Amino acid sequence: MIAVLYPVVAMVILLLQLLLRTHRSLSLLGVIHPVISLIITLYFIVSPGIWDDSPFFLIDHMSLFVMLTTSIIFAAAALYAVGYIDGLVRSGDLEKRSLRIFYFGFSFLLAATTMAIFTPNIALFWICAELTTVLSAVLIAILALRATIDASLKYIFICSTSMLFSFIGIIFLFEAVRNKTGVGSLLWTEIVDEAAGLDSGMVFIAFVFFFIGFAAKSGIVPFHTWLPLAHAKAPSAVSAVLSGAILNIGMYGILRMTGIMKETGVFGQVSVLLIVFAMITISVACLSMLRQKKLKTLIAFSSIENMGFILLGIGIGSPVALFWALFHMLSHSCIKAGLFFSAGILHRQYKVPTRTGEDEIGDLLLLQPFAAVTVMAGCAALIGMPLFPLFLSKVGILLAAAAISVWIPAIVLLLFACAGVALLRFYLPVMAVRFPAGEGPVPYTAPLSMKVPIVLLLLLSIMIGTVMIPGEEAFLAAAVADLGFGVQL
């Protein structure tokens, strides 16, 4: 029953956040919550024997893996937020009274995400996913600027309307199960067990509708349109969470659903559908990146690209591809969150609004050497340089893809090259801009709490990129097996 700790801790934290008043205590609670979640998750991971003790939770390798990613990102973001939000408040960008909303929303978002991951029921999962949309919309709009509200509204409109289709999909799935067994079911595990004999037509409808909503949630083209806006306009701590954790929820849904499809007769069609969407997503994202003028928008498009790539891995559907897709998910989250954090430091430095709306970065290496270097490292990681984990998953997934068609890796690689060029094409001129003497902004000293998470995440990503942590491979393989994709690697 240790899993109950998740909601209990969340409750306690939320309650305390309603009661406590000082900024310091609020931010402390914000850090404590994800850290405790992380500890619980780690405890679960190391002791597989107690998984079945928690009746109302779906605890298996898969959910623990996603939870691990989520809690790492949340913990880093909470730590980062300590300095970041403080800066926002001091400079008057964030009103004092919004503080509580922010921290409350932040913890609630973590709670909702946790529930979404662990709930055994599809409909509940759907509801929790919807909740994360609402809560992150609040967090996006927290600065109460027109642009952020606008972005957050678009987020809600696109996501919610698409998510309604998912619910139709869930109803179809339910009906399909009922058709076979006489009793409908909404439990992931039960559906997987019954999946083998389900009516293929119904199941395919169910999948397609389900996919629409969760594709929107994870930023798959053409449902991605909210993503660059929301991620770019949100405060950086929130952008990191959105990119690193909330997008994964969408992917999690698609993963589980694809696992069900694997057992039915329609996996071939599903696979084609997913690969087509993945290719469209990667193409649109990579090409769009070439034309972006703002760092955070650029990074947001890169998130779309990476989601497309994970989707490609899922679409290929071989155990190896799924293994690397999961790997990619974790590593992308770490790198992307770190990059958003660095971008946040730059944002604090160069926040002076300009008429043109263009970025006005200058004296980068003089004013913000740390951020400049970490952005560079992040870009290198995103390009897929070795030592960083994205390289590995690139190799793994594309190798699996090459077995299907030569064209997939060829096109994907070319598009990745475009993305790499886009990142540097943005960054190189920015590096060299010099302000005329005496006209530059006052140097902004980022507090330690903003730098530590960046370094930690970069180190973490290098670690998973260079060594297999003992047990990592087996754990990921088991997660793939949990989805119903066999075990052979």
Next chain:
Amino acid sequence: MIGESFIFALLNVAFVLVISPFFMMVIKKVKARVQGRQGPHLLQGYYNLAKLFRKETLYSEYAGCISRIAPYAALSILLVAAIMVPLFWIPEQELVTANIIVFLYLLVAGRLLIALLGLDAASTFGGMGSSREMSLSAIIEPVTVVVFAALVYVTGSFSIHDIFRTATTIFPAYNPTVLLLSVPLFILIIVETGRVPVDNPETHLELTMVHEGMLLDTSGRNLALFELSHAVKQTLLMAILLNIIVPAGIALELSVGALILGGVLFLLKGTVLCVIIGLFESAYAKMRFFQIPNLFMIAFFFSILTIFIEVML
């Protein structure tokens, strides 16, 4: 055997050194006669050299060490090249490789030094000369290599010694390819030694000079060395042509009689060739600089034709 090679090297180099100025003068004489002049004495070449060696040497105040080194280096390179090309006697063993490619690249080395010398003295004429020289050499080089490749192909050997030895066994009249080869080889001599229509060794006109332009700033013993190396180069190229087309008389073993015969015959053959060159020069006008590639194309055409004919036969 090594001893024999040494003897060969000494004899050959000495022979080349001795007869080269003579050949130069023969050409001058022929040209003068054709123009209706008396022309220099046939031994005038030796007198000139002696005079130059005795004179004071001037260096430009801007010149660096290239001007000091190049004359000696150029001559030594050509003398080493001279060991590779037997004039009147083919020894059993090569002292140094007589590979035709090595020979060609040695010529290139000489040219490189002279071209640098032209630039060293900071005078406009020098730069002009070396620019023209290098441009011409750039386009003549493919021709040269293909001509020699054809030669190798026809005779089946890379070594100049072996090529000559093979040439003695085939009678040129029966072998059209060898005759064909003589055309490009002849053009090569014209180009490499800076003769009309490519270059005019007699004048120092800004418009026309190529080779002389580079040497404009040299004087005294340096000039003498360059004149000598120029003459040696001409003799070597002539020897290649002669010993392939008319190999008659070339000594194949070490005996005094054969050597003398070979030497005398070579002198004769060389004189005849010089006369032909002189006549050829007189028959043509200096070409416009940018027309010269046409001439090279003729040589290129013939050498490729040779190869094709050999392929087809």
Next chain:
Amino acid sequence: MILNDVAPVWIRICLILVLVSGGFLLSSRSLKNLVRTYQFQSFLLVLIALGLVVLEEHTILLLVAALTVVSKVWGIPACIRLIQERIHIQQDLKFSYLRPPGALMLSILIILLVYITFAQILEKLYAASSLFFLGSVIGVSLVLMGLLAVCIRRMAISKVIGYLSMENGVLAFGLFVTELPFFIEFVIVIDLIILVLLTSIMTVGIDSSIEEYKSRLEEFHLLSEEGGIA
């Protein structure tokens, strides 16, 4: 017993009426009428739920009906009216991409498409006359029509109504899967929260459609892009 025979017909009529109301949502130009139509549509769902209670005797459907009445027939429309009063706009005349007649034609095509598609897939399992089949076709069609409304209506408030009608579509479909409704109600509660959030955000200063609001701000030089690196 008569009720048992009447109920299927009753439900069918209501379903058709739901579609008609969906069409009306696409074409109406008066905001007041829009809200009324939505109210009417929700009421139809209540009637369908009651019909199903008679037919299948699931008492939980009564609960659904009650919740629907409270939230959709009364609560949400009231809320929207409140906002409407604030922003002083009576008419929604601006459309993008499609004018109402075109939208109506398109919605007919949509219904056809959904019918044909579902008929092909579901014919093995359900008789063409089964309520589930009808419900699925009409529910999905209504969702799509709602989406169309969201797409072509330019005012945010009409978009919200379009979204609500989409949700009605899901509910209409969900009603026919008898074991589900409890969750459907949950859905409604959640989406109500979204709605409240939406409206509260929008009352910050919105008085026209989202895009226009931006340009209007620019007109008065009020737009302070947060700029910077974002």
Next chain:
Amino acid sequence: MSEIFLFIVLLYALSGVIPLCIRKKRIWSVSSIIMGGGGILLTLFSLPCLLVSSAKTILFQGEWVTFPICIGIDRLSALFCILLGMLSLAVALYTPGYLDRMHGNRRRYVVSGFIPLFLLSMLLVILAGTTIAFLVFWELMAILSFFLVLTEFEEEKTRYASLFYLAMTQISTVFVFLGILLMCVSTGSWEYPSHLSGSDPLISLSFLCLFFGIAIKSGVIPFHKWLPHAHPAAPSPVSALMSGMMISTALYALLRVVTGFYAPNAAWGFLILAFGCLSAVLGVMYALKEQDIKGLLAYSSIDNTGIILIGTGLWVLFTVFGSPALALMAIAGAVFHAISHGLFKGLLFLTAGSVCQAAGTRNIDEMGGILVRMPWTGGLFFIGVLSIVSIPPFSGFIGEFLIIMSLIGGLSELSPLLQIVMVVVLSLFSLTGALTVTTFVKAVGLTFLALPRSEGAYHAREVPWPMYAGPAVLALMSAGLGIFSGQIFSFLGYPGLLPDLLVLFLLLLGTSVLVYVAVWSYASRKTRITRTWDCGMRAPSSKMEYTGSGFTEPVVRFFAPVYRTRICVTREYLDEHQCLFRTGTGSIHLMKFFEECLYLPAARRIDRYASLVAALQNGDIDRFVLYVFCTVILLILILGWSA
């Protein structure tokens, strides 16, 4: 064995990490000493592998995440390791002095830290024993060199160069990556395959991918365009490494792939040969016209790449058509030239770097008279030039010689069609050689000889001794390798390939001494230094000298079709009717054919597509919902259709 190897790796890594972590003054000297030590050790370590064994020695085997990594050394890789060791040593000697005179504080630490890491990555590429390891190190090499090119990022030109470089590197990566993936798919393992053959299209495709990927990296025309931008933009030790070692690394990869991975195939031979000829001829032609001395050297690297490609292509053809002796000759020429090119190109770049730093310019037309001012540097540069224009006893001659020999030999052994190919290649090859001479006469003559043409050149001073000691190592190697080439080849087990150049060298030396002594003893020794020929001018100035463009003008006219020019005229008028001419400019630009007709249009086209795609994201929510709507309708259609 493997302990020593790990120790070497450690040395390189250490010398890379030290300056990145410790910010003490002149810490790069320490780092350089360690790196130089590593270089020497590496050379000593690889020498036995080259001489003794031909079998592969595994140095390290392990798993990297889940992929097998194997590091091993065999003869071919030992050869390139030695090159790397020597270059490390030279650069280690050279770099501290260069960095001392470089501006910018932080970047000096970065440069001195990245150089050993860059070398290490190349070392590992050479020693990689599995395709995945190769890919990893290849990528690392690319990114490290990218950062090194970026050193002077304030300059617009450098940024352009590095972006160009990055783009091309990315494309190269695409191909290499794809090739390796396909190879893995067709063979099912990450091990280096041996002599793959068969009709499987995957195999041909993987070869083509690998070839193009490597070709981009080694600057084969038409994929070369990044090279003359990137190499000059980097600091000189880095340019030396990029031109000397990175290209060699790429060529090593090419040799490995062509000779080891696949069974020879005539079509591929022709392909390689064609690209080789194109690169050789055009490379040297562009080099000839280049005014930037480092740019000139970079183009000349392209030309040498072409030569090596020709050798490799010939190997394939000769092997396929059954002339193993000629094939051996061709491949020996290619390998030898790759090594010697690494040496003399490193030498040339290092010395040219000293000159550029001393004169404060890279433009040949602004130099002149450097030899008097920097005799050591100039002398070493001259040795490099003698090597690159393949003057007999120097190392550059050997490779070209072997390839020419095999070409001429091929004339008599092959079928008529191939003979025609051989003749064409032969003439192009010799054209390349001749143009190289012209190019380097220009480079030496205008840079080092005559009068200085700018203030900077006038004030140039000789660099401190380590900065010419480094190049001197390379110069010695480069000369020694040539002079003892015959002995080296017979020691390696290939006697008789080459004539004995030692004798030639001794003869040359002896003759020179003889001639000098003869002239010294018999001729007049009177010497006067004066103004020799001043055309009647009182004070001839440097303005009267030939300039670089003047020097090459005849060649440009001869090859007018290659050198396309464009005339740009600007006019300004006093009145609006454009009647009264006020001022104007006219200039003739050499068209950068590949850049202007291939790369930039392609980039623009991609950009146009990109802006079309980016326009999808126009910020209008109606549009966004429309996307969703259309997609849903489409999906339902698909559902209906698939049912």
